[in-house]
Amino acid sequence: MQGGLLGDTIPASSLMEIQKRLLDAKTAINYVNDVKKGNCTGGTDNILKLQFDHTRWESYARIAVKTANLLSKMIQENDGKLAEVDETYLFSVVRNNIQGDALVFGSAIAFEEYVFSDYRIFCPYAYMEGSTAMAFDLALGYNYLEPDVEWYAAIKHRDYSNITVLRDVVDLGNRIVSTPESMARVQDGRWTYPYFDCGGGDIWMVTYSAPIIGILNTSGHPEIRFRGVATIDIELTNIDVNQCDPTEDKELPSHGSLDVFRGTHSCQPTTQCRALAGYGFKRGSYLCSCESGYYFPVINAVTKAFNGSDIEAYYDDNNVTGNIEAYQCLKCARGCDTCEDDTPCMIEYSMGVHITLLLLTVLLMLAIGLISFVTHQYRNERVIKSASPIFLQITLLGCAMMSCQMFLIFGEPNDVICMIIPWFAYIGFALAYGALLLKTWRISTIFRFGTTKRVHLPDKVLLQWMIPVVAVTVMFLIAWTTVSPSVSEILVTESKLKYVYCKNDWWLSAAKAGEVIFLLWGVYLSFTVRKAPSQFNESKYISWTIYNAVLLGTFMVVIIQFIAIPQGPDIVYAMTFLYIQIRITLTLVLFFAPKFYSLYKLAKHPELAESEETNARTLYRTTIATVSSPSKYRQHVQLQTTLSWVKSQKPVQLSKSDISEVESQSGSKDYLSVRKMSELKHNQVAPSQMGPAINGW
Template identity: 45%
Template sequence: MKYHLLSEAKKALEYVNRVENSKCTGGTEDVLNLVFNTTVWKAYTDAAIRTANILSSFIQIHGDLNQQEEDFFYTLVRNNVHGDTLIIGSAIALEPGLFNSYPRYCPYALKENGTVKAFDIAVNYNYLTTSTEWYNVVRSKDFTAATIKTDLITYNESSATLTEVEFDQPTAKYNDGHWTFPYFDCGGGNIWMVTYSSPIFYIDTNRSILFRGVATIDIELTNVDINQCDLEEGATKGALDVFRGTHNCQATTKCVPLLGQGFRRGAYLCECQRGFYYPVDSPVRAYSGYEIETYVDKYFQQVEIPFRCVRCARGCDSCVDATPCLYPLDIGIRLFVVLFTIIMIIGCGVVSLLIFKYKHEMVMKTASPIFLHLMCFGAILMCCQIFIAYLEPTDILCMIEIWPLHLGFSVMFGALIIKTWRISVIFGVGSVKRVNLPDSALLKRLLPLIFVFILLITIWTGTNPPRVEILTLTNSLKFYSCSVTWCNYTMYGIEALLLLFGVYLCFTVRKAPAHFNESKHITWAVYNAIILGSFIIILTQFMSESGGPDILYLLLLAQLQVFITITIALIFIPKFWAIRNGTRPEVNNGAVTTITGRVKSQMPTTVSNMRADVRSIAVQTDDITLEMPLTPSNSFKTSKYSSKVSPLLEVPANNYTNPEHVNELETTNDKTPDKIV
């Protein structure tokens, strides 16, 4: 139905164009058979209705209008067109015999060039023909239900008694009249117009209402714009809305009506839609509707209409040319970051292979190889974020990107902190208690921590995942980035709490014996992660809208260096160095070296000085137990672990030649040594 109406409207516009370009032959037969919204002109019809009712009153009194002079009729129609309104003309068309001066009589007033002209159009135009819509449609109506008013009139006669006289008069209403289709008035105003006709009545002796003519007003359409653009929701409706949607603007453009162009086709511009630009260097950056309509008439669907705009560069909301809006990524920087990350992953793999190769070395056994492998695995997981961030962000990639970084963090630093926790537990209990914490027991404590991180990331992904957003730099260039929400800060806070717990553990074991400096380097790694890591994260947030995507990519690499490269270096370089040099547990002339590097409490150099209650300490993994004798509590004056820990000093050489046989050492008394395992 809508397509049919648009098709009819387009045909009407083509007809308008043909009529205006053809020779006028007289008459009003050139009609547009379209239904218009005439309610917007209803206020102007009052002039025609009042004129018709005045003439009906005269006819009802005298039976005809022969008593009136011609000036009377011309005065009525001239008065209707005076004023600054859309009314351009007004006529009174009478039935034959009603005004005997002429066989046909139709006085007409027309507003033209600032003045009003009045003449009888019946001289050259027979309005009584059936083709005259504004007269014959009203003439053929049934007025049996028309309104009859009874007025009471008191005439001022010379008699002493004044009486009221009843006067019946048929009265025309708005619905009794008729709006014509728009037509070209050739011979009248030679313009496109629409006419409203109000009937003139007479009541005969049988109380029947007879048609006696019409009074009309003409609305000029020449100055009424044809709006061919689409009717927007909420827009004010007009009389010529029937032509809405008949424009020929293409999909990349939008129709903008030109005001003041009158009743003619093509009165619009095709401006570029948002996100497109006009490809021609012109003062008016839009296609002319007149040119488009002419082109359509000429080729009529034989070729594709070329009046199209060009899409803006990617990332531009609007533009005037092809200037890019997105920040140009530096491929060199990004490839460097990717290559460096690949080297990091290869490095983690090599470290893991070396751990497996030297797993029977005491330095590896005492450090729990399974946790060292987990650290390498967590580091590789964190590196995977670089490859995801290399791609252009999408909602899916933004959700995926949070997984490797935070999950890898929980695996790597969880393994590191759980090892520190074991040292804290061993050196935090009483000297006579036995602590059984093999690697399998630590794994059971690490897995819940990792599960908690998985649960948190899952909730994050499901409730408030990061989305792609467009950030704008100071130079107006834009780039795509994953949004930062409160969930990001929550996760950073949880990770910071985990690292702070690691700091606390490092503080509790600061005076523990530093066998191969394991605890000391764990402490440094945790301090580095919480201090430098926090600095990089804060710097990244501050640089998010000023540095650009390449800077953020480099900061991501720097973040991985803090959390991965430095941590791996602190933990593994001392171990591989010890393996290369064949280093044994540190013994400094009978003193204990703590994880802070300080030497505590010189010990006696003879076995006779160790005859007090001597106990042993063991660093236990799943397959070895390394025991070390402990001195009495009064042997150390400055350390809270002095009552528990003593280096191997006065042990016979033949019993210390192999560290794996340390558990065979006997104390000088008859008691079986207690073990802290």
Template identity: 40%
Template sequence: MGHLWLERSLLIVTLLSLLAPGSGGYIETMRKDREEALLVIHDVATENMGALCVTEPYRSLKVPLATSQYEGAQQKADMAAMLLQDLGVSHRSGLMDALARSLLVSDRHVLTARVLALNASSSTLINSVSWQRQFVVTPTLMSGGLDHSLLFELGGPHRLQEDGLRTGFRPDPRYPWYENADTSPGLWSPKFMPSPTNMSFRGWWTFPYFSCSVRRWLLSYSVSIPPPTKHGVKGFLSLDIDVSGLEVNQCDLSSGPKLSNQIEVLRGTHKCHNDTTQCVFRPGLGWMRGGYQCVCRHGFYSLRQKGVFNGSLVEAAWLEHEQNVSSLYHQMFRCLKCAPGCETCHNNAPCLATYNWPFRISLLAVSVSCVAFTLGLVGYVYQHRKIKVFKVASPIFLCITLLGCAIMYLEMAAIFPVLDLYSCIATKWSRHLGFCITYTALLMKTWRVSLTYRVKSAHKVKLTDKQLLQWMFPILLVMLIYLGTWTLSAPPIAEQIRDQAGLRFKQCSYNWWDHSLAIGEVLFLSWGIKVCYNVRNAESLYNEARLISYAIYNIALVNTAMVAFHLFIFPQAGPDIKYLLGFIRTQLSTSVTVGLVFGPKVVRVLRGQGDQWDNRARARGVTASFSLNGIGLMPEETADLYQENEELKEEIQKLAAQIEFMKIVHMEMNNRHLKPKPGGYFNAANTAVTLQSPVGKTTSSFLVGKNMAVGEESCIISPAEGASERV
């Protein structure tokens, strides 16, 4: 209720100031009134009072105070005024004395109570009664002994004879609590605060004033008692409230709670630089201007006074600045901004680690170039997909591998800027999804080699690309679900860490989501290494299985080494070192994978050998439809029946030659007396038949007309000997 009354009072003062002639507006008027009040408070506190207490016994402040805590005294004064009005003031000196004394002793806030009897027509004093509390002066006790300052304590009541209240004369008009109703109709005058419209007062509260007689700050409540007739006796009742216990709080309303012992109207009058400092109230100083400290805000510092400035000095510097005497107010009492990223600081030392942008841009350019090269290689593989070197290696898996490598390269673009929430999400997705796509594609091809290599029967195991994709899809789906759930439920944030110099920079957070995914990837990588170890002796077209195994070994080795670098060798590395380590890891794992898997194939195509079988396949006589028991199988496509018939004829001829060879060998071994029959199988004198044992590594060949030595075991038979053996 008191704060509401104060706001209503300020509103009334506002309207009056706006309506006053020559007024510059309410805001400017209130600012001047508050500054004048602070100047008076400062003069009183420093005893630099000038004419005050020499020619002026009182000095009022044109600022309203909240009177809600004195409402009890005000109600008692109103009741006493009503009683005097009903009983009459004339010839009631005993009643006046009793009422004045009872008002004094009934409320601890009342310092003085007085009742006047005045002539209604001339306003001359007929009778007056004043009671006041006695002052007991005691020295304050300090830790080192008695302090020279004095402490005023209120004692019991005593009768008071006030100067300026003489019978037959009008009361002194300089009294702050008195105003002649004849000169000011309705009793209102600039001495009194406007009354709130929501409360019924019989009297008026004065503005706070300093009384030289008691050396204290007072607030008076005055009630005029109308006379029964025009020429009768009118009364005047006044109470002085001691407000010296209040405190001047000049800090902003938002800087602290509202307390009943603070003068709210003076809040916000501090002289701290709001942009760099904040006002901190110092309680216990009472009526004192500058009873606060200007403390540097978070993110600002000052080399003077450790960033804490005394409010009295700030007020003095502000006055000199207003009078154009000096500029110390802006030079000494303003704080400086901390270096970027510093929440608190004591100097201009940096708090954030610096980024070497040219260095990072160069690494990013290399990574982006690798992405462009990888995507170009996808188009190159698709364009030459029918060439044997790509065709037998499953072009669809080759393209999937390259797309995964391109995604892993994009991690360098995600961690390039100063990290935030979105860049951390992009980092996790590019790293783990790219690894999963690349590694799964390579592992599916190696796993197919492992399955076919372990088959011991003559039946050929045939795993198509479509079947492998059906195995690969669930693995990628699990990774997508995991990353999506991670992003929606607990996305990784950029947290600040410190390098070895104590400088802060942002790094993506690591929590149980990362650890769980890392454990799964390690297990998946271990299974891949086991598969690669199982096919270490397997033979495949263009040696692809072995190259893929090397790539998988390299991925495992590089990632393990980089984890060790981050945790043990460079645990407090700066942002540029971490970016370099990420670049090295990407290049050693991704670029080496691309080089091992695609380098030999591209070289063969550029040399014009892409459609030629390698030496190992040519030595074994591998055809287009038969590829070492399913190792290096081609994608499923429409069968060429004519080609298969020709191949079958070729195989049948080879088998017939082998059977004929076995018959001749057995005839020679068991019937050496036989000689070649004229006109028989060996009928030319100079013709030699060169045969090879079926146990050789290569296919037998039946050649007539010339001598050739092929394989490990050969038999050269003349026509005469052959004829004699068959005979």
């Protein structure tokens, strides 16, 4: 594309200058529309004073230049005149110039006075009428020597002192001719402004004039004299006017277009200009098609674009300014890059599913709060105190933070939410599972080293170890948020609908990998304490919790990534809810249900509190002693089996005679001990096992 008013890119000029040039072009194109055959003033007075690039027409200008140089030679060889040249020859020259190209409308040769000796002024002119070349003497009815005739007067008064002068040598056989001759170039000529040839061709055209120069030798010094012009008229009627912006329609039609009118279209916001080829030199030769993200209001229209001529006519007929709503496109549904109508591109959320799951999450949060309250109220009970109440509260806090994810991903996430979610998810994980794993580590350490040295790991020491776990998590999250914060992105479902989801990147993969490594350490710890008696510690339940998090949690991650995400946000939300339940609800059930059941039993049978405490102390001493002695360990297992079997039996209704018999045999007056031995005897427990069983009860 050749450069136009603004060129291919906006020049480095002020905005006011650009706007002024566009206004001039707009005024000019409106003037083109107004000047028509029948309302013009005659002659060539209707002029568009706009400059534009003529480079594409240089080949036509060379026709005029060669004609001018030929006539300059002939004039030079005939002492400055064309007395010996017949006028029919000149008519043949101009007719030859216009034949062979549709853009060339006419050609003229205009001489100064008496250069063509038969006439004072003479201007053979030829033009095309259909496929026929018409020729006549323009000087018969038109005085081209008038000073306001642009194509002649403007070039006549130029300074040609620096024009190229050559000396050709011609051998005529009997003599050699060598005379100085001028050689005009394209830049020595001049293009006119576009003008309407009223009364002539009744068309818009532009003319290129090349000077005819004669050289007169006076006193040995050549004198340059202007002798006339040779012209070529380019018909603008068949040249398309391109009113689109410089950044649009850069590909020109094959027959060319005028760039001077760039940016003068009347396409409305939401539309973009597309130039039409073959409409010629008139306003409105463009279509206004919908921009990306908008659709044409008439769904069934064959051509889904507004006609530029209709918009221009609307402005003229209604004398309005500003935007016209009737010629604007409609915005596509949200998420659509392109569209044909208002069909949605974003998937519709099932709010019933989301609200139901959110309400269940609220109930879970209330349950966590209730568990926290009960734990605090019974913190001095042995069953709670032995489980370290502070770590129970930390576990509950972590579970509550992980549950908050359901509130954050409710509805459509944005960049801020996507950046916040990992903080709740992974700090919550570090608190909940960090507390569980550190307690398991304490049990593992006691049972591995308790027989060889004193192991002192109170809650205060474990809390100190909790700090690095949380600190590493926080530092990772800070790095993640600073370097590459998680953002939302558009995903496409299998049904080709879109939805917004938080982007999965390598930071998320690294966080998941860290979780797995941490939980695998927990699996190892659970294995080391697998033989620890559950009456003494929570190792069994902690182990189940960790296995659950590793196996079911990993399974749910795979389900979410490869099945839920392609299905859409409703399935993702539901699967995320299940994933959180696996990590939280099952953890709470496995971890706190046995404790609360023990509290319930103690509340219902207060007399068992003393025996439970004695049992705990006895089991602790027995367990430590049996770690290094296989025989004692077998005895311990037998004792545990006996106790478990006895406790599984229905309560025994003993008579006073049974109790008196056992009392007399044992010599014991302690009612509780006598009753225990009576029950053992009733259940056929060997006498050798009665003592250990009573102590371990």
